[in-house]
Amino acid sequence: MTDYAEVPRLGIGGPVGSGKTALIEQVVPYLQRQGRQVAVITNDILTQEDAQRLRNRGFLSPERIVGVETGACPHTVIREDPTMNLEAVRQLEEQFPALDLIILESGGDNLASTYSPELADAFVFVIDVAGGDDIPRKRGLGVTRSDLLIINKVDLAPYVGANIEAMTQDAHHARGTRPVLLTNCKTGLGIQDVGEWIERELLFV
Amino acid sequence: MDDTAFIAALQLTDSFFPSGAVTLSHGLETFLSDQSTAIDLSQLLHDYLERKIAPCDLVAYAHAYQAAAEGDVERLHQIDRYLNVSLLPQELRQGSVRSGRGTLETLRRIVEEPLFQTFLAGVDAGKSGGHLPICLAILHSIWRIPQHRGGCMLLYAFMVNFLSAAIRLGHLGHRQAQGLLIHFRPQLMPLVEQALESQLEEIGSFVPLADIRAMQHAHLSVRLFSS
Numbered sequence: 300m301t302d303y304a305e306v307p308r309l310g311i312g313g314p315v316g317s318g319k320t321a322l323i324e325q326v327v328p329y330l331q332r333q334g335r336q337v338a339v340i341t342n343d344i345l346t347q348e349d350a351q352r353l354r355n356r357g358f359l360s361p362e363r364i365v366g367v368e369t370g371a372c373p374h375t376v377i378r379e380d381p382t383m384n385l386e387a388v389r390q391l392e393e394q395f396p397a398l399d400l401i402i403l404e405s406g407g408d409n410l411a412s413t414y415s416p417e418l419a420d421a422f423v424f425v426i427d428v429a430g431g432d433d434i435p436r437k438r439g440l441g442v443t444r445s446d447l448l449i450i451n452k453v454d455l456a457p458y459v460g461a462n463i464e465a466m467t468q469d470a471h472h473a474r475g476t477r478p479v480l481l482t483n484c485k486t487g488l489g490i491q492d493v494g495e496w497i498e499r500e501l502l503f504v
Numbered sequence: 505m506d507d508t509a510f511i512a513a514l515q516l517t518d519s520f521f522p523s524g525a526v527t528l529s530h531g532l533e534t535f536l537s538d539q540s541t542a543i544d545l546s547q548l549l550h551d552y553l554e555r556k557i558a559p560c561d562l563v564a565y566a567h568a569y570q571a572a573a574e575g576d577v578e579r580l581h582q583i584d585r586y587l588n589v590s591l592l593p594q595e596l597r598q599g600s601v602r603s604g605r606g607t608l609e610t611l612r613r614i615v616e617e618p619l620f621q622t623f624l625a626g627v628d629a630g631k632s633g634g635h636l637p638i639c640l641a642i643l644h645s646i647w648r649i650p651q652h653r654g655g656c657m658l659l660y661a662f663m664v665n666f667l668s669a670a671i672r673l674g675h676l677g678h679r680q681a682q683g684l685l686i687h688f689r690p691q692l693m694p695l696v697e698q699a700l701e702s703q704l705e706e707i708g709s710f711v712p713l714a715d716i717r718a719m720q721h722a723h724l725s726v727r728l729f730s731s
Binding site for chain 1: 520523526527529603606609727728730
């Protein structure tokens, strides 16, 4: 058996362009302000694209951001065969024994994507108002099974004709007691709520 | 091979088995990204099998199977290290270790046989990396899959992985892939038999262009695969 403790792992999934990387750009600095040590594993088609974007932001040292290629199957590497992501987790745990949290960002995927429970302890699904306010009604597994559903880009609702109230109501209807939060990851709106949820659910604060 | 061993063989060869192979293209992504060169995929696969997988991975597998049958864990680590220095392109070396290591991790809490657990402890301690052919040899031996069948499984799994990558890269249709698998069937057993007769010191591959392509892969700006 390996002698390191397993670090809590949070998966972030959602369709292309919904704001997964933007969420990380906001929530990681929030967690760091609470004294948390975080590392990020990104899965993307352009494997270095998201990792580079995060590195350029400068809030995480480059060695704490790892890119894992998906072989054109973003859902496979977080669900049926998370081997390479688990290898990246293992290496980060060995390299940074004091980590409090590892965030795994999926490549943009469809509404049915979920994380293997053996890869992520909890997963967040990010959708946005511009992707269509009927997404919660479609009840994809990402919407119904995620531990936290985030509806992002709430500022764009008037410009794309999205009804946020109906969208939120549909999401609650589809998810029962599972939480739904609204964010604008460009301005930081709602980020504290997300950060507090992560601390409560994964870090047991 | 008894029925239980046959079922074990199905489980290990099925792409449903999580080994991370879905992320590997063995340099194929670099070949196909260069649109100025026409690629004969069948010829390329033939070269990979005959000059790389069979004389390198498969020879290591054959010797590891023998060592596993004798319960010689130190020899397994030695062969593992030997294979490591025989794989020149970094990404191919890493892919082989990550797949092997992933296979070990998948079965860490499931397979209790002392040989498996002792080898795993050795890999944890850094005695060797845990290349996929070595890990498979141990499992095949434990689960009584005959060596020549196991060698055939290794070649077949490579073909499936290679052709599957070609499909996902948009270079091959699903029917063409099945046709190639049928086409290559008669070529596998002779390669296995040859590998089983080779000395460990003879291990080595000669696919210079494929190796160069695999090395260039690390510098591709757009990558779907980790090799």
